[in-house]
Amino acid sequence: MDKSRFLWTPLTWIFVALNAFPILWMVWCSLMGNNEILQGKTLPDLQRNDVFLADSVPGLGMLAGTVNGELYLYSLERPKDEPRYLNLGYQSTSYSRNGQDLWVASADGGISLVDLAAWQETKHWDWGEIQERFEATDFTPFMELPGEIFAREYGAAADQFNRDPLVEANEGASLSEVTGIRFSRDASLLDSLNRILLDQVMLAKTLEEWKKVPSWFNPVIPWLYKQERTPQKDRELFRWCLAERFPGNISRFLQVPWTDVWVNRIPGSGHGTSITPCGNGQICFALWWDDFPGVGVLDPKTGSVRWITAQHGLSSTAIQHLVRISDREVLAITDAGLNLVDVVAHKVSATFLFGEYGLKYLDGRDVTVARLDSANILLGYGQEVMAFNFRRGEGKSLAMPMFRSITSDITALEVDSVSAFIGTSEGVLVVDKMDWVNAPEDASENEIPILLYSKVFESNSTHEATDAVVHTIKSDAGVLRLGGLFGFASSIDRSSHRTYWHQQVPEGRFQLHWRNYEDLWKTIPFGRFLRNSLVICLSVMFISVLVAALASYAIVRFEFPGKRLLSMTILATQMVPGILYLIPIFILFTTIQQYVMIEMVNTWHGIILVYSAFFIPMSTWILRGFFASIPRELEEAAMIDGCSPFGAFIRITIPAALPGIVATGIYVFLLAWDELMFAWVLCTDTSTATIPVGIRLYVGQFGNRFDLLMAAATVATLPVMVLFFLMQRHIVSGLTGGAVKG
Amino acid sequence: MRRDVWSAYKVPLLFVAPAVLGLLFLHVFPIVQGLVLSMLESNKSTIEQYLHAPFVGFENYKQILFSSDSQIRQGLFDAIRNTILYTVFVTGGTILLGIGGALLVHRNFKGRAVARTLLLFSWIIPSYVVGMLWGFMWQQEEGIVNQLLFDRMHLDVMTSWIGVHWDYDAIGNLIKPRWLTGENTLWAIVIPTVWRFWPFAMVMFLAGLSSIPKEIYEAAAMDGAKKSEQFFHITLPLLRPVIAMIVLQGLITNVYSFNIVSMMFGNGAGFPGKYGDLLMPNIFRNSFQMWNFGVGAAMSSMLMVVMMVVVMLWYRRFREDLSNG
Known part of the structure; x- marks a missing residue:
């Protein structure tokens, strides 16, 4: 007795837990972010909470903001007090301070404005809203691109537009003749082109002429020609055609990308967002992600967003940092190079690629950056720092004698009026700005006096090797504010070289969220797959159970010639490999399609027909047991009262066997839901693909998005789970009844 | 006569x-067609x-069985x-786990019904989900199996005491086993598969x-038989x-x-x-990715014949049990 209680019963529950674990794991992972899954942080650990903002708010205290979108405000007068806490709940958050305003950009939340005095989020634009603004933007206007090569092309382009026929190898009209505009050989050419874009009549005439082109290389063009025409589509069409007919920098037209699933979560980067205020109270933001339009300029008053994209000459749209240069200029550091963006004139005024102008190649390294003055910046990558003049395009590697004893990479850079600060994983190095910039590249430590603040966070933590990684430096009236990994923040008094304040913010909470389930419907047509699966499986369920109920009833109740043969056939079909049906059925269907002109492959009726037939033998076999258990006398009594055999079947037998019939139906539903091989061949496009086929279709797009896969798996499991537990007892009895009796 | 049968x-x-029609058109007819196809050179071209593809007799079978350099092989x-x-x-594991699990939840204890229901969980999961889920769980670094065994339980340290060899990389990190290659x-x-089917x-x-009467056990206990x-x-x-039934099913x-x-592999x-x-x-790859329908049909026909023999053997082995049960 004791053995049972203390050994077997606990063992049973352990067994139950182990058996259910993979399912719980699936649901758990579907609520997680993919970054955490890929980094193996899937067990309930608390998240590392790196400080990406360390600053002081006059009259309020010390402010620390974390990568997870949590803000802490520590009071200086009462250091023992609990900090004020504001949870924005975003990931990959970056901050930009502007007086009492704190601008927050995050990879999943969008853009927010926090009023520090009121200590609340006052404004918020999520990516959905920003996407709406994006979709409303017209990217077709021609614009001036930076660079001399571009300027030199005006002449050649004007000649082409004036002279060359619109349709190649055709003595037809040129663009100038069609539109009646004479193109000049300078920058006003762009205005002329933009005039065509705005003039419906000219546009229509040009497109009519281009319709004569027998074949376009760009598949978008014939597709657009077939679409219903709107002014916006006409403009796009004009640009695509012009780009193909007269290729060159002036006619160049690019698709401006927007992939919203990736906006929601930037992979592999803890810090993929940039935000900075620019003039007129506007805000510039960007993402370190290729499929994002580029630099967005948000006007907080109206909520309008203007974009500066690759179409404007941005060298890449994966932007690591935005650096505010002046009220009208922002420097965007992309994976490919530096772009000076003029926010007021709404253009890229200069581009410098890595590998040119003395800039070293990035080689996939992260960049840290600090603004020296209105013409120079410091760029740090690896253990190197460059000074770069983006007015003249001159780069210079700076001497780095201080790195003789330090092994880490540069993690932060900051400049104030006198000094430059270099954050590393071993503390902060301080050098005189002018000494450093002007020193020769091989200068020794004696020529550049260096001060090292080590142990900047004064922590007793266990993260020994990394506890001093400085992530953000702010020099503020003789005080250094530092933020680091693992939630460290501190303030160093520059005159006494003493850390007079330090804190470690609590670890970030473990984040579970529904976002994967939202992404599932948005990024892939999962809703359509679900609908296909439901329609197909429900129809199959009804059809095959109906047919099987009739047949099994006849087998149980009546004697008829061929009954034994029928029973044997039903059993035998279960032993035939499914693929032996599938191959002939596939060939048969394609033949029918070809000769009888009835679509069979990729249609609902095709797959429903096949599935129904496929599950009839099995349901007949299961239903036999249920019908056999109903006493024959009931029907006989009904028939004596004047019922026909069919009437008796409908009025007496079906109601009596209903639980069994429903259970069989659900079992068929489960099997149909689980079928992959037939669907793989017979439902190959999104209009009919069931869930497993749909998942397969989008494998490439999923990549190793395990979070999305697990969300899809959970959604695929849920309906069958619910159905099964509704009818659990009957299904079990139906299956075992048939089997145990033999 | 015919009239008599009908009436x-x-x-x-x-x-x-309806069932007979379904069986004829979507079971018998395709199987016969499949047997015919297995003797045709049916491919993408x-x-x-349809069935007028070049007749090649038993060439497909010969290719599968005897030509050792054939691509199909x-x-x-x-x-x-x-x-x-x-x-x-899988069949063995299913039976062992099935008996074990059944004995565990056949006893009387508090929450027996709940335990039984929870144990059925893994059986209801669609099998393609099982493939996806375990394909994720088996991942070398991201997978929970390796994480639990090696990051949490340090199986390598535990088993190295009894002489199991593990490989470590240059920095001394364990190279965890690869499950999917x-x-x-x-x-x-x-x-x-066992996890999916044992419930x-x-x-x-x-x-x-x-269905086993309690009296038998009581009598045996009286005679002094141990559990x-x-x-x-x-x-x-x-x-x-x-x-016998489970073996057949399996x-x-x-x-x-x-x-x-x-x-499981690459989703x-x-x-x-x-x-x-x-x-x-x-066979699926041969038929629908290499578009060798004839060869695919021949393979599946042979498989069907083999399975019939296997089921026959099964029947001879378990015939007595089935009639007793």
């Missing part, structure tokens, strides 16, 4: 008519000719070996167990019909297993590899 059996014949032996091992391991693949497909065996065994003796001499023999479902393997896009490929995915 005498009108009702039952009408009742079975001849698919339009590539990996076929592996697939056959894997299928046999897979079927044996190499010989481990077989276990990577066997374990999820069904448990349900069957529970039905079998509850283990009771199990081996009463329970097991009386469960033989159930075991044979058929596992030899024809497709979903788990084809969804349906990948090739299961030398140690993970089974016959069904192999």
Whole structure:
């Protein structure tokens, strides 16, 4: 007795837990972010909470903001007090301070404005809203691109537009003749082109002429020609055609990308967002992600967003940092190079690629950056720092004698009026700005006096090797504010070289969220797959159970010639490999399609027909047991009262066997839901693909998005789970009844 | 005469008519067609000719069976070996776990109904989800299996005491086992399949167990039989019909297993590899990716014949048990 209680019963529950674990794991992972899954942080650990903002708010205290979108405000007068806490709940958050305003950009939340005095989020634009603004933007206007090569092309382009026929190898009209505009050989050419874009009549005439082109290389063009025409589509069409007919920098037209699933979560980067205020109270933001339009300029008053994209000459749209240069200029550091963006004139005024102008190649390294003055910046990558003049395009590697004893990479850079600060994983190095910039590249430590603040966070933590990684430096009236990994923040008094304040913010909470389930419907047509699966499986369920109920009833109740043969056939079909049906059925269907002109492959009726037939033998076999258990006398009594055999079947037998019939139906539903091989061949496009086929279709797009896969798996499991537990007892009895009796 | 049959059996014949039509057109007819196809050179270019594709007699069969350099033969032996091992391991594991689980929840204890229901969980999961889920769980670095075994339980340290060898990289980190490539693949497909199907065996065994009268055990206990003796001499023999049914089920479902393997590797896009490929995915690839319908039909026809023999053997082995049960 004791053995049972203390050994077997606990063992049973352990067994139950182990058996259910993979399912719980699936649901758990579907609520997680993919970054955490890929980094193996899937067990309930608390998240590392790196400080990406360390600053002081006059009259309020010390402010620390974390990568997870949590803000802490520590009071200086009462250091023992609990900090004020504001949870924005975003990931990959970056901050930009502007007086009492704190601008927050995050990879999943969008853009927010926090009023520090009121200590609340006052404004918020999520990516959905920003996407709406994006979709409303017209990217077709021609614009001036930076660079001399571009300027030199005006002449050649004007000649082409004036002279060359619109349709190649055709003595037809040129663009100038069609539109009646004479193109000049300078920058006003762009205005002329933009005039065509705005003039419906000219546009229509040009497109009519281009319709004569027998074949376009760009598949978008014939597709657009077939679409219903709107002014916006006409403009796009004009640009695509012009780009193909007269290729060159002036006619160049690019698709401006927007992939919203990736906006929601930037992979592999803890810090993929940039935000900075620019003039007129506007805000510039960007993402370190290729499929994002580029630099967005948000006007907080109206909520309008203007974009500066690759179409404007941005060298890449994966932007690591935005650096505010002046009220009208922002420097965007992309994976490919530096772009000076003029926010007021709404253009890229200069581009410098890595590998040119003395800039070293990035080689996939992260960049840290600090603004020296209105013409120079410091760029740090690896253990190197460059000074770069983006007015003249001159780069210079700076001497780095201080790195003789330090092994880490540069993690932060900051400049104030006198000094430059270099954050590393071993503390902060301080050098005189002018000494450093002007020193020769091989200068020794004696020529550049260096001060090292080590142990900047004064922590007793266990993260020994990394506890001093400085992530953000702010020099503020003789005080250094530092933020680091693992939630460290501190303030160093520059005159006494003493850390007079330090804190470690609590670890970030473990984040579970529904976002994967939202992404599932948005990024892939999962809703359509679900609908296909439901329609197909429900129809199959009804059809095959109906047919099987009739047949099994006849087998149980009546004697008829061929009954034994029928029973044997039903059993035998279960032993035939499914693929032996599938191959002939596939060939048969394609033949029918070809000769009888009835679509069979990729249609609902095709797959429903096949599935129904496929599950009839099995349901007949299961239903036999249920019908056999109903006493024959009931029907006989009904028939004596004047019922026909069919009437008796409908009025007496079906109601009596209903639980069994429903259970069989659900079992068929489960099997149909689980079928992959037939669907793989017979439902190959999104209009009919069931869930497993749909998942397969989008494998490439999923990549190793395990979070999305697990969300899809959970959604695929849920309906069958619910159905099964509704009818659990009957299904079990139906299956075992048939089997145990033999 | 015909008229007599019709009038005498009108009702039952009408009742079975739809099922018979379905069987004829979508079972018998395709199988006959499949047998014909197996003797045709049916591929992508001849698919339009339907059954008028060039007749090649037993050429397809010959290619599969005897021409050792044929492209079709590539990996076929592996697939056959894997299928046999897979079927044996899965069926055996299912029966062992099924009996064990059934005995555990057959006892009376608090929450028995809940435990039984929870144990059925893994059986209801669609098998393609099982493939996806375990394909994720088996990942070398991101997978929970390796994380639990090596990051949490430090299996390498535990087993190195008894002389098991583990490889470490230059910095001294353990190189965790790869489950989805190499010989481990077989276990990577066997374990999820057992996990998926054993609750069904448990349900069957529970039905079998509850049909054994209590008096037999009471009598045996009176005679001084120990629990283990009771199990081996009463329970097991009386469960033989159930075991027979599960063996049959296991044979058929596992030899024809497709979903788990084809969804586990690259979420349906990948090739299961030398140690993970089974016959069904192999035939499927031959038929629908290399478009050799004739060869695919020949392979599946042969498989059908082999399975008939296997089922016959099964019947001879378990005939007595079935008639007793």
